[in-house]
Amino acid sequence: MELRAKVPGGPIQEKWDRHRFDLKLVNPANKRKHHVVVVGSGLAGASAAATLAELGYKVSCFCFQDSPRRAHSIAAQGGINAAKNYQNDGDSIWRLFYDTVKGGDFRAREANVYRLAQISVDIIDQCTAQGVPFAREYGGLLANRSFGGTQVSRTFYARGQTGQQLLLGAYQALARQVGLGQVTMYPRAEMLDVVVIEGKARGIVVRDLVTGAISAHVADAVVLATGGYSNVFFLSTNAKGCNVTATWRAHKRGALFANPCFTQIHPTCIPPSGHHQSKLTLMSESLRNDGRIWVPQQAGDRRPPTQIPEDERDFFLERLYPSFGNLVPRDVASRRAKEMVDSGHGVGPLANGVYLDFREAVERLGRAGIVERYENLFAMYERITGEDAFATPMRIYPAPHYTMGGLWVDYNLMTTVEGLYAIGEANFSDHGANRLGASALMQGLADGYFVLPYTIGDYLARGKLAPVGVNHTAFRDVEAQVAARVAKLLAVNGTRTVDEFHRDLGTLLWDRCGMSRTADGLSGAIERVRALRERFWREVRVVGSGEDFNQSLEKAGRVADFLEFAELMCEDALHREESCGCHFREEHQTPDGEARRDDSRFAYVAAWEYTGAGTPPALHKERLEFEYVHLAQRSYK
Amino acid sequence: MKLSLHVWRQPAPAAQGRFVRYEVTDVSPDMSFLEVLDVLNEELIHGGEAPIAFDHDCREGICGACGMVINGRPHGPQRATTACQLHMRHFTDGQEVWIEPWRARAFPVVKDLVVDRSAFDRIIQAGGFITVRAGSAPEANTLLVPKRDADLAMDAAACIGCGACVAACPNASAMLFVAAKVSHLGVLPQGQPERGERVVRMVERMDAEGFGACTNHGECMAACPKEIRIDFIARLNRDFLKAVTTTAAPPPSSP
Numbered sequence: 015m016e017l018r019a020k021v022p023g024g025p026i027q028e029k030w031d032r033h034r035f036d037l038k039l040v041n042p043a044n045k046r047k048h049h050v051v052v053v054g055s056g057l058a059g060a061s062a063a064a065t066l067a068e069l070g071y072k073v074s075c076f077c078f079q080d081s082p083r084r085a086h087s088i089a090a091q092g093g094i095n096a097a098k099n100y101q102n103d104g105d106s107i108w109r110l111f112y113d114t115v116k117g118g119d120f121r122a123r124e125a126n127v128y129r130l131a132q133i134s135v136d137i138i139d140q141c142t143a144q145g146v147p148f149a150r151e152y153g154g155l156l157a158n159r160s161f162g163g164t165q166v167s168r169t170f171y172a173r174g175q176t177g178q179q180l181l182l183g184a185y186q187a188l189a190r191q192v193g194l195g196q197v198t199m200y201p202r203a204e205m206l207d208v209v210v211i212e213g214k215a216r217g218i219v220v221r222d223l224v225t226g227a228i229s230a231h232v233a234d235a236v237v238l239a240t241g242g243y244s245n246v247f248f249l250s251t252n253a254k255g256c257n258v259t260a261t262w263r264a265h266k267r268g269a270l271f272a273n274p275c276f277t278q279i280h281p282t283c284i285p286p287s288g289h290h291q292s293k294l295t296l297m298s299e300s301l302r303n304d305g306r307i308w309v310p311q312q313a314g315d316r317r318p319p320t321q322i323p324e325d326e327r328d329f330f331l332e333r334l335y336p337s338f339g340n341l342v343p344r345d346v347a348s349r350r351a352k353e354m355v356d357s358g359h360g361v362g363p364l365a366n367g368v369y370l371d372f373r374e375a376v377e378r379l380g381r382a383g384i385v386e387r388y389e390n391l392f393a394m395y396e397r398i399t400g401e402d403a404f405a406t407p408m409r410i411y412p413a414p415h416y417t418m419g420g421l422w423v424d425y426n427l428m429t430t431v432e433g434l435y436a437i438g439e440a441n442f443s444d445h446g447a448n449r450l451g452a453s454a455l456m457q458g459l460a461d462g463y464f465v466l467p468y469t470i471g472d473y474l475a476r477g478k479l480a481p482v483g484v485n486h487t488a489f490r491d492v493e494a495q496v497a498a499r500v501a502k503l504l505a506v507n508g509t510r511t512v513d514e515f516h517r518d519l520g521t522l523l524w525d526r527c528g529m530s531r532t533a534d535g536l537s538g539a540i541e542r543v544r545a546l547r548e549r550f551w552r553e554v555r556v557v558g559s560g561e562d563f564n565q566s567l568e569k570a571g572r573v574a575d576f577l578e579f580a581e582l583m584c585e586d587a588l589h590r591e592e593s594c595g596c597h598f599r600e601e602h603q604t605p606d607g608e609a610r611r612d613d614s615r616f617a618y619v620a621a622w623e624y625t626g627a628g629t630p631p632a633l634h635k636e637r638l639e640f641e642y643v644h645l646a647q648r649s650y651k
Numbered sequence: 652m653k654l655s656l657h658v659w660r661q662p663a664p665a666a667q668g669r670f671v672r673y674e675v676t677d678v679s680p681d682m683s684f685l686e687v688l689d690v691l692n693e694e695l696i697h698g699g700e701a702p703i704a705f706d707h708d709c710r711e712g713i714c715g716a717c718g719m720v721i722n723g724r725p726h727g728p729q730r731a732t733t734a735c736q737l738h739m740r741h742f743t744d745g746q747e748v749w750i751e752p753w754r755a756r757a758f759p760v761v762k763d764l765v766v767d768r769s770a771f772d773r774i775i776q777a778g779g780f781i782t783v784r785a786g787s788a789p790e791a792n793t794l795l796v797p798k799r800d801a802d803l804a805m806d807a808a809a810c811i812g813c814g815a816c817v818a819a820c821p822n823a824s825a826m827l828f829v830a831a832k833v834s835h836l837g838v839l840p841q842g843q844p845e846r847g848e849r850v851v852r853m854v855e856r857m858d859a860e861g862f863g864a865c866t867n868h869g870e871c872m873a874a875c876p877k878e879i880r881i882d883f884i885a886r887l888n889r890d891f892l893k894a895v896t897t898t899a900a901p902p903p904s905s906p
Contacts, residue, residue: 065785080706081772083812084714100792136788143788145781145841147805154795173805178713182808186780193776201769224761253708287681292689293710394712397729397736400680463785511696513689558701562663563762565704566696 017270017621017636020424021125026642027107030129033425037468038475045070048474051218051233053205053260055082055188057181057455058438059239061462064187067196069467074231075188076200076220078255078568083185086241086253087458090177091298091391092161093169094141094455096134101158105166107131113164114453115643117343118418118446119595119611121273121619124642125425130444133460138170140463144183148172159387160303160341161451169452174298174390180455184462204568205260206496208236208267208434211488214479215267215434219492221500223568226561228497230489234479235433235470238264239462242417242439244277246576246583247528248520250414251283251296257572258579261421261440269429270621270634272422272442274579275587278449278596279529280415281347284398284408285367294413295398297370297391299451302340302347304375304384305408307331309368313358319369319407330354338650345448345596345609346650348412352529353607355411367409376404412529416454418445418596419586422621422636426469427461430621433473437461442619447595500560503570508553512569515550519543519573519580527584530598536588540581547577582622582631589633592616604647613645652678652744656691658703659751661760668760670749680740684727685710685717687739704763712736712876715811718818719764720751725815725874733813733876753814755823757861768814770860771828778852779832781841800838807835809877819874822863827871829857830887831879837890847894854891 022033040048048071052063055077063075077085097110110131115122142148142156148170149157158167172179191197202223209217209230217232240260244250265271282297308327315322330350332339340347351368360366376384381404385392392403399409421429421436423443429436438458445453482489526539550573558564593602593609594616602610619636653676661668675691682690685707692702708716712733719734721727727737742748750764758766796804808831816827833850836842842849865884872881 061785068784079708079714079716080768081715081812083772083775084708084716086709086714089709089711089713098791136786139788139791140783140785142791142794143781143783143841145804145836145839147801147808147835147839150796150798150801152798154797155792172808175713175809178811179805179808186775187783187785189772189775190780190782192772193778199772201772253714254710255708288679290679290682290686290690292683292686295711393731394736397712397732397738398683400738400740467785509697511693513693555696557696557699563704563765566702 015430015623015634017422017634018424019123019636020426021123022425026125026128029125030132034468037472040471040475042070046072048072048234049074049232050235050237050470051076051231052237052239053218054085054239054241054438054440055185056085056087056239056241056438057184057458058440058462059085059237060181060184060188061459062237062239062437062466063197064184064191065463065467066470067191073191073197074200074233075197076203076205078202078204078223080201082188082199082201083182085181086256087181087455088178089253090455091174091296092300093159093171093176093452094137094180095161095168095450095452096138096170096456097131097168098135098138100156101167103166105168109166110134110168112643114444114450115446116648117450118448119609119648120446120613120617120640120645121276121594121638122444122446123619123638124640126443129465130457130460133464134456136464137456137459141180141183141459144187146172146179146183159300161300164450171300174388177455180459184459205240206571207263207492208431209488209492210267210431211482211486214432214477216482217489219489219496221496224563226559226564228493230484230493232482232484232489234474234477235435237435237437237466237470238421238440239438240440242420243576243579244414244417246519246580247414247524248516249286249291249294249524251280251294254293257575259572259575261436262575262579264421264429264431264434266624268431269434269436270422270623271419271582272619272621273419273447273586274583274622275527275590275597276418276447276595277414278344278416278418279348279412281344281351281412282370282410283413283415284395285362285364285411287364295394296413296415297395297408297410299344301370301388301391304379304387305340305370305372306374307340307368307370309354309359309361319361328359335650342650343448343450349529349598351412362409367411369407370410371407372403414528416449418442418447418449422619426472427466428469428473433477435466435470437466447597499571500567503554503556503567503574504560506551506554506556508555510553511555512566512573515546515554516573516576518546519577522546523580523583527587530600531587532600533588536584539584540588543577543580543584550574550577585631586620586622590616590620608647611647617645652739652742654678654687654742655747657747657749658763660703660763662762664759664761678739680738682739683710683735684721684737684739685735704765706765707735710735713811715813718753718813718815720753720818722749725753725818726876731876731878753818755817755862757823757825758814758817766814770862771812771814771825773860774825774829774853774856775832777856778845778849779836781836782845794840796840804835804838807831807838807879807883810879811877813876815874815876816871817862819870820863821868821870822866824865824871825857825862826865826884826887827875827879827881829853830883833890834883834886837886846890847897850887850890851894
């Protein structure tokens with residue numbers, strides 16, 4: 015299989031404009047004859063579904079939550095980047111492009127990133143017009159703040175609830191189209207497979223999570239906006255329902271999976287408090303603007319933080335990276351925190367965190383200034399830990415948060431299956447080996463509002479699709495397979511719960527395929543994932559039936575897919591014999607412990623092809639060319 | 652600590668429901684309320700019993716999925732806190748805890764503690780938006796919004812759509828939910844062109860869904876995990892009265 019990225023020719027700043035002109039258009043009268051299925055209703059899915067409907071396409075949108083408003087984009091706190099340069103501090107489309115390519119440690123496709131930076135400014139316009147209550151200056155203009163990995167203030171925000179407000183904007187646009195009858199919304203519905211006919215995606219099979227009914231939905235194109243797979247680690251900051259099922263099933267139907275080992279560990283989360291822990295909570299990284307990160311200089315120092323004198327504190331990020339200090343990119347901040355905890359400098363009851371201290375910021379800005387910026391975050395911290403972060407420093411520790419890997423897509427966001435698109439976190443596209451803060455919201459909305467609606471039209475205008483119905487044998491076959499799998503999960507009737515397997519898998523991956531990785535660790539992990547998967551199908555216990563609301567059954571299907579996916583993730587991490595961005599291989603580091611890339615061997619996207627159960631996946635490489643941002647070792651010192 | 656949980660179990664929408672008593676032990680003060688249910692559910696599965704169904708997702712108090720009445724109070728005893736963010740340090744050893752679903756005609760029970768809140772979606776579909784097609788927006792800073800208006804809009808927009816306001820109201824009224832959206836969009840300049848039409852359509856839909864009327868009990872504000880204020884209901888009433896007395900019937904929308 016040859017990977018064709020279909021990046022248009024010409025200078026990078028003209029590629030998208032030229033491409034938009036070259037894309038074929040669908041006659042307005044014909045748009046209503048095309049049916050598009052959108053799976054997922056987060057920023058990418060809701061914005062795509064709404065925009066396609068505005069254009070006149072017939073859209074069906076599916077989400078597993080009880081309402082599209084609850085998709086996990088809602089939990090994003092900090093903000094959204096845009097190259098508006100409102101602060102007159104030297105920002106530009108070029109700089110956002112440069113920061114994103116560099117921040118991604120040179121493992122993203124330049125043309126996509128440039129387009130993202132261009133579109134960023136339109137997103138702010140769109141969201142403002144929708145009524146998103148972005149923070150304002152006293153003069154009524156939009157306010158900005160700075161964020162990790164950059165030296166300009168380009169982040170727009172709505173208190174600590176930017177994701178919520180952007181999602182509600184997209185949700186309201188979607189709701190309007192539902193009200194007009196242009197979109198049919200299917201909440202509490204989980205996509206369990208893609209139907210491919212003659213090489214083209216022609217629909218999906220879903221399970222109604224209330225009745226258990228399995229149904230087929232025919233479409234001219236299918237869009238997956240189903241988010242990332244951080245929950246493969248069991249403990250992550252993702253919502254409990256986030257899963258890999260849609261993208262994994264698409265992968266098994268022919269869509270290549272790119273860079274699955276690129277998983278971001280977010281530096282500022284609340285450390286786990288015990289074995290009952292069901293998920294981890296992120297504290298926005300914007301806190302790093304004003305908080306200072308430190309640990310006691312003396313390993314094993316168990317004094318309360320207020321009793322440790324200033325000169326016995328190690329502000330390790332400021333010490334190691336004088337120019338970026340506490341604002342180094344996420345991967346760097348996370349790895350350094352892990353080193354501190356591993357070397358005995360951890361703080362808190364379980365010695366599993368580092369301090370994030372606001373004392374100086376309170377002195378500088380006053381308590382009111384901090385409340386204005388971070389009120390809900392301080393309140394959230396207190397609710398979870400019972401501690402007041404004004405009186406004692408917060409404790410933080412890294413946690414799985416975002417996955418840069420995802421389905422491989424070309425410049426048009428189409429996967430290797432014709433007519434099957436992946437947008438938002440579900441694709442691999444723009445963040446390379448590490449995502450910068452406030453860039454996920456930007457990418458999700460760029461894909462949904464401004465990229466996919468153009469590119470999908472080109473496919474629909476060119477394609478001569480044979481009419482098919484739900485009675486086509488391909489649909490009937492896939493429905494039967496889905497039903498059989500549900501029945502199989504219920505039939506095992508073993509002795510261990512789904513969560514027990516999920517925790518085992520998560521612990522294994524966190525140890526072996528988390529913040530730092532080794533060849534031995536990964537090889538061992540692959541064996542153990544296989545063993546765990548076999549055990550799952552022998553010993554899992556799912557109570558209840560497939561014909562009603564059964565949350566254990568939902569989880570079981572998702573964990574079964576994680577158990578398959580985890581092996582590919584480890585394979586990818588094992589094959590990439592370099593360190594880049596969030597992927598840190600202990601064998602490949604500089605003397606001072608920074609990631610060492612190997613551009614001569616690994617300046618490519620690793621796109622994996624499914625070749626069948628029990629056979630090794632096939633690796634395809636998309637070579638990355640860096641014409642505009644020159645390959646260099648990242649330095650934040 | 653040990654707790655006695657009395658949990659509402661109802662296998663299906665039309666089935667008879669009842670409280671079932673469960674004893675849970677080894678509850679740590681650092682556990683969240685939902686983690687206690689997780690632990691109980693693991694035990695139930697091991698015993699071959701159906702686990703307790705409850706909605707939850709982000710567990711950070713922002714998605715609005717979780718919601719249950721705990722000892723008579725939606726989301727439990729802690730102010731401004733969703734059930735998922737409620738931690739067990741607020742309970743005492745040996746306490747009896749009664750857990751029920753939201754109870755309102757417009758929110759039928761799906762199973763156990765899970766209810767159908769799609770009525771909220773239909774209210775938003777009726778008018779809870781600003782009409783703006785992707786691509787047609789003006790440059791963002793051409794529109795000045797005084798900071799206090801932006802802040803007020805954000806106060807209202809913080810609603811997570813969980814439904815606690817309905818569950819808390821003796822009339823099962825959705826006025827606080829509707830008022831929050833009407834106010835969020837109504838105080839911003841972008842929301843002015845559709846302001847009257849929006850409130851009329853949303854209120855009509857709210858009534859059609861079977862929510863009760865507001866009789867100023869104020870229970871909604873007390874239960875709201877985001878502390879949405881009741882004065883937004885005053886705004887809703889004012890906007891509604893103004894719209895029905897001054898504007899003609901809303902015209903049909905186009906895509």
